[in-house]
Amino acid sequence: MTTLKPALPLSRRLHLALTDKRISGLIWQVVVVGIAVAIVAWLWSNAIHNLSVRRISTGFAFLGREAGMPIDDTWLPYSPKDTYLRAFIVGLTNTLRVAVIGIVLATVLGTLVGVARLSANWLLSRLAAVYVEVLRDIPLLLQLLFWYVLMQGLPAARAAWKPIEGVFLSNRGLVLPSIPLGSGQLWVLLAAVIGLVGLYAIRKRLIARQMHDGRVRPIWPYALALVIGLPALTSLALGVSWSIALPELRGFNFVGGMTLAPEYFALLVALTTYTSAFIAEIVRSGIQSVSRGQWDAAMALGLRRSFVLRQIVMPQALRVIIPPMTSQYLNLTKNSSLAVAVGYQDIVSIANTTLNQTGQAIEAIALIMLVFLTISLGISLFMNWYNARIALVER
Amino acid sequence: MTTVTQAPGNPLPFGTSRSRRTFAGRAIGWLRANLFSSISSSIVSLLLISVLAKAFVSLVQWGYWNAVWLVPDNNPGACRAVRGLGACWAVIPEKLRFILFGTYPFNQQWRPALAMLIFIALFYVSSRPKWWRKELALIWAAALVVIGLLMWGGIFGMPYVSQDRWGGLPVTLILATFGLAFGFPLGILVALGRRSKLPAIRSLSVLYVELIRGVPLISLLFMASVMFPLFMPDGVNIDKLLRAQIAFILFAGAYLAEVIRGGLQAVPRGQHDAADALGLSYWKKNGLIILPQAIRHVIPPLVNTFIAFFKDTSLVLIIGIFDLLTTAKTSIVDPAWQSFSVEVYIFVSLIYFAFCFAMSRYSRHLEGQSKPN
Numbered sequence: 161m162t163t164l165k166p167a168l169p170l171s172r173r174l175h176l177a178l179t180d181k182r183i184s185g186l187i188w189q190v191v192v193v194g195i196a197v198a199i200v201a202w203l204w205s206n207a208i209h210n211l212s213v214r215r216i217s218t219g220f221a222f223l224g225r226e227a228g229m230p231i232d233d234t235w236l237p238y239s240p241k242d243t244y245l246r247a248f249i250v251g252l253t254n255t256l257r258v259a260v261i262g263i264v265l266a267t268v269l270g271t272l273v274g275v276a277r278l279s280a281n282w283l284l285s286r287l288a289a290v291y292v293e294v295l296r297d298i299p300l301l302l303q304l305l306f307w308y309v310l311m312q313g314l315p316a317a318r319a320a321w322k323p324i325e326g327v328f329l330s331n332r333g334l335v336l337p338s339i340p341l342g343s344g345q346l347w348v349l350l351a352a353v354i355g356l357v358g359l360y361a362i363r364k365r366l367i368a369r370q371m372h373d374g375r376v377r378p379i380w381p382y383a384l385a386l387v388i389g390l391p392a393l394t395s396l397a398l399g400v401s402w403s404i405a406l407p408e409l410r411g412f413n414f415v416g417g418m419t420l421a422p423e424y425f426a427l428l429v430a431l432t433t434y435t436s437a438f439i440a441e442i443v444r445s446g447i448q449s450v451s452r453g454q455w456d457a458a459m460a461l462g463l464r465r466s467f468v469l470r471q472i473v474m475p476q477a478l479r480v481i482i483p484p485m486t487s488q489y490l491n492l493t494k495n496s497s498l499a500v501a502v503g504y505q506d507i508v509s510i511a512n513t514t515l516n517q518t519g520q521a522i523e524a525i526a527l528i529m530l531v532f533l534t535i536s537l538g539i540s541l542f543m544n545w546y547n548a549r550i551a552l553v554e555r
Numbered sequence: 556m557t558t559v560t561q562a563p564g565n566p567l568p569f570g571t572s573r574s575r576r577t578f579a580g581r582a583i584g585w586l587r588a589n590l591f592s593s594i595s596s597s598i599v600s601l602l603l604i605s606v607l608a609k610a611f612v613s614l615v616q617w618g619y620w621n622a623v624w625l626v627p628d629n630n631p632g633a634c635r636a637v638r639g640l641g642a643c644w645a646v647i648p649e650k651l652r653f654i655l656f657g658t659y660p661f662n663q664q665w666r667p668a669l670a671m672l673i674f675i676a677l678f679y680v681s682s683r684p685k686w687w688r689k690e691l692a693l694i695w696a697a698a699l700v701v702i703g704l705l706m707w708g709g710i711f712g713m714p715y716v717s718q719d720r721w722g723g724l725p726v727t728l729i730l731a732t733f734g735l736a737f738g739f740p741l742g743i744l745v746a747l748g749r750r751s752k753l754p755a756i757r758s759l760s761v762l763y764v765e766l767i768r769g770v771p772l773i774s775l776l777f778m779a780s781v782m783f784p785l786f787m788p789d790g791v792n793i794d795k796l797l798r799a800q801i802a803f804i805l806f807a808g809a810y811l812a813e814v815i816r817g818g819l820q821a822v823p824r825g826q827h828d829a830a831d832a833l834g835l836s837y838w839k840k841n842g843l844i845i846l847p848q849a850i851r852h853v854i855p856p857l858v859n860t861f862i863a864f865f866k867d868t869s870l871v872l873i874i875g876i877f878d879l880l881t882t883a884k885t886s887i888v889d890p891a892w893q894s895f896s897v898e899v900y901i902f903v904s905l906i907y908f909a910f911c912f913a914m915s916r917y918s919r920h921l922e923g924q925s926k927p928n
Contacts (some may be wrong), residue, residue: 185752185753188753188756189753189754189755189756192755192756192759193755193756193759196759203786204786204787206785206787206788207786208783208787209788210784210785210786210787210789212783213789244733278691279588279599280592280596281589281590281592281596281599281600282589282590283589283590283599283603283604283607284599284600284603285598285608287603293915295910296911296915297862297866297907297908297911297912297915298866298904298907298908299866299867299869299880299907301869301870301872301873301880302869302880302900302903302904302907303898305880305884306897306900309896309897309900310897313897454885458810462563494771494772495771497771497773497774498773498870498873500773500873501872501873508771508773508774509610510776511774512777515777515781521778521781521782522782522785523784525774525777525778525782528770528771528774529766529769529770529774532769532770532771532774533766533770534579536769
């Protein structure tokens, strides 16, 4: 295009210039970015104007003010006299506590249902199929409201259901026995974690040696020593006393034990069951993606079905399962924000209350976005790391 | 659980023994093959049968045997009597019109009912592959205009009904359908933008998709209901339903863009080269060659996105828009009927289930068709 003769008329040259890929690309970009910037600037100037009219100051200074909002169900100590920042942190822990436990439970339940869906037992596989179909085709919010209504319909604390000794289910929620944790107990837990890490290292070493000479070395003595023995020794050495706090009914409520409030319990059940239906489908299609020959070959070697599933099919299926699983975990975390519908105070609910009390709409929404983008990023990073670890190593 | 796993693709050994020709013989053969093939399988079967039988009996007792189907003149006395023992289905006919149409003027409710029928006809027509032509876009435009006229009225002797009187199933269908109708072209543009060679456009598209997908839908809806007025100049006041609708369009656009991008990636490089060699412009190349193939690749995941989107419209409950779920929840605020919310929720679940199940069946049907034998 640079060798144009000056004899060409201007309109023709302009036409050629406009059809040049680089120039038209540049023009497109300038136009699109210009429109985007103009829209954002317009919205922003409106917002600044409206905020000044309503005498709302922008910025995060409000986080230091007294929140004055009650939060019922917390793990961290909190009172309405605390600051908004504290309230947000409490809300964040509430979100994480429902999301993390929900992810673990949904994975276990979903895997079981997904495997049941492939069962040779007709009844079991049909039942799993019905479970998946029903839960997937009803909105989560409706399921959540349904569970919550059921929870409220449970008998009062006095007439609580007692499926096992020490477990009470009533309209006050689910009450479970708990183990009070002091510093001594925490040391024992730390010992158990160290034991697990040590066991992992030893397992790696044992497998490496098995690769070398083909001899299978049992791992259970190490497991016994490290995961059971080490914490037990620590417990003995420190003289930690273990007790189980059994809840009991006193007056109209329960004393002792651990209480899962009805709001939390309904949310946890709804999130777990709903997500498990999706996870079941992912697990099923993952297992089915492993080619038939892998089963046949393994069975021909005389291996047991459960061994084949665990050691041969699952590792291959995991490669198909992990990426969609990641997005299910993200969905569960985002869906935990439905908590606001039943009055469980997660981060979104607290941001919403803050927004209504202070009018700091932009800041509150920005905080929600920041929290969820961070959580999403965290889950994605972890799952990508895990995915890379189990990926097929091409030689 | 693991011991009963069947190898995938293994055909069910139907009627294992060829010699059994009688019905009873075949039935026994089927039972042996599918329920009692091994000891563990038999234990699982017996356990499940006993649990299911128990559940079925108590369900029939509650839902049918002890249930109250109709009560005289809005008096839930008969329902109170069976509380805890039987269902009170009488609440459904009592509240049906409110659940389906919200506070839409009672004698005009044939209009939203007709609008619903048009929606369903529209979905049906769109699901037939032989209708996947350019005319379909025109049909959609015409249908949406007719639905708008029906709902608002103000002409042809139909009195005007403002949006805040709309409610129930039509609102759910409007949010979902308009969200998809506008979100789909937006999704196509963003997907193309994300695969564009122009860095500014690509990064804008990535920013948009990741921001929307990174946050929960509720925060978008809060934004639409609380923050949107802040961003408008003085005196501009957009209706709440429309604000939620805009949030849904933006939301759908981001999710659909990701699905369509997957389809774009599946179109082989040669198609681009061939289109370029013919001298087609960017828009002609994509509109005529690339997109038709790309979208065909991703129809099943697109339908799955539609299902998720349809369910997600129920979230407007939280910002107080009267969709199907909100009318259901509101209908049982009435003190006389307060304690029968389970029945109402079951009824509404069935409506949602009918729509979603139809879509998921359809998606599976398409998947089965696209797979070569």
